[in-house]
Amino acid sequence: xxxxxxxxxxxxxxxxxxxxxxxxxxxxxxxxxxxxxxxxxxxxxxxxxxxxxxxxxxxxxxxxxxxxxxxxxxxxxxxxxxxxxxxxxxxxxxxxxxxxxxxxxxxxxxxxxxxxxxxxxxxxxxxxxxxxxxxxxxxxxxxxxxxxxxxxxxxxxxxxxxxxxxxxxxxxxxxxxxxxxxxxxxxxxxxxxxxxxxxxxxxxxxxxxxxxxxxxxxxxxxxxxxxxxxxxxxxxxxxxxxxxxxxxxxxxxxxxxxxx
DNA sequence: ATGCCTTGTCGCACAAGA
Numbered sequence: 001x002x003x004x005x006x007x008x009x010x011x012x013x014x015x016x017x018x019x020x021x022x023x024x025x026x027x028x029x030x031x032x033x034x035x036x037x038x039x040x041x042x043x044x045x046x047x048x049x050x051x052x053x054x055x056x057x058x059x060x061x062x063x064x065x066x067x068x069x070x071x072x073x074x075x076x077x078x079x080x081x082x083x084x085x086x087x088x089x090x091x092x093x094x095x096x097x098x099x100x101x102x103x104x105x106x107x108x109x110x111x112x113x114x115x116x117x118x119x120x121x122x123x124x125x126x127x128x129x130x131x132x133x134x135x136x137x138x139x140x141x142x143x144x145x146x147x148x149x150x151x152x153x154x155x156x157x158x159x160x161x162x163x164x165x166x167x168x169x170x171x172x173x174x175x176x177x178x179x180x181x182x183x184x185x186x187x188x189x190x191x192x193x194x195x196x197x198x199x200x201x202x203x204x205x206x207x208x209x210x211x212x213x214x215x216x217x218x219x220x221x222x223x224x225x226x227x228x229x230x231x232x233x234x235x236x237x238x239x240x241x242x243x244x245x246x247x248x249x250x251x252x253x254x255x256x257x258x259x260x
Numbered sequence: 261a262t263g264c265c266t267t268g269t270c271g272c273a274c275a276a277g278a
Binding site for chain 1 (some may be wrong): 263264265266267268269275276277278
């Protein structure tokens with residue numbers, strides 16, 4: 001069972017790119033972020049034609065997350081609990097039926113939080129607290145759980161080509177990294193690091209200043225696995241080449257393979 | 261020190277991203 005996550009930076013601008021990647025990568029489940037589309041404007045038929053069931057949680061212009069699945073989806077839950085006043089579409093989770101087991105898959109678009117010292121950074125940290133509380137609740141079920149997406153957190157200096165360039169950035173603040181550690185310490189496995197402990201692997205390169213050509217990347221797209229999912233982890237990878245395609249997203253896909 | 265690009269919403273720029 002192959003599960004992937006990709007921040008596509010606009011589903012309408014990226015539809016051909018995503019369809020091409022899907023046809024080659026053939027994931028069973030895909031978490032998308034930054035669809036930048038209302039649910040009713042989401043081009044679901046392009047994915048249904050490839051055999052995917054589509055679940056979206058969108059909003060106008062910004063944010064928006066989705067889950068595509070070739071396997072049956074039992075239940076879909078939208079919005080991160082903990083703040084009924086939060087109107088930003090950044091969380092969707094679904095129970096995916098795989099043979100005799102059910103795997104809960106969450107598609108996460110964690111707030112960027114820049115610039116630091118503003119309400120945006122406070123929103124990011126509050127959102128991370130809500131995510132930790134929700135993750136703690138989900139983990140208590142002791143079921144396979146994969147929380148995948150754009151976390152907008154650089155966990156360690158090794159996760160940036162030039163860590164010093166990110167010292168003042170919300171993605172690399174001590175508070176952001178501390179919240180990440182508190183989340184993972186609940187018992188999650190960082191799939192990319194579990195499979196490639198020392199790798200210089202990045203998932204994002206800015207459109208600006210030739211970041212891709214200079215490999216000035218950061219690792220901010222992550223797949224966190226509950227113990228019951230980690231027990232089934234076979235392999236993990238990053239489809240780095242998509243960043244060099246025509247009309248690329250600034251993020252690239254991250255994926256895992258779980259045993260049946 | 262700042263912008264560097266890209267997208268979407270409209271509108272003849274701007275916000276937001278990271």
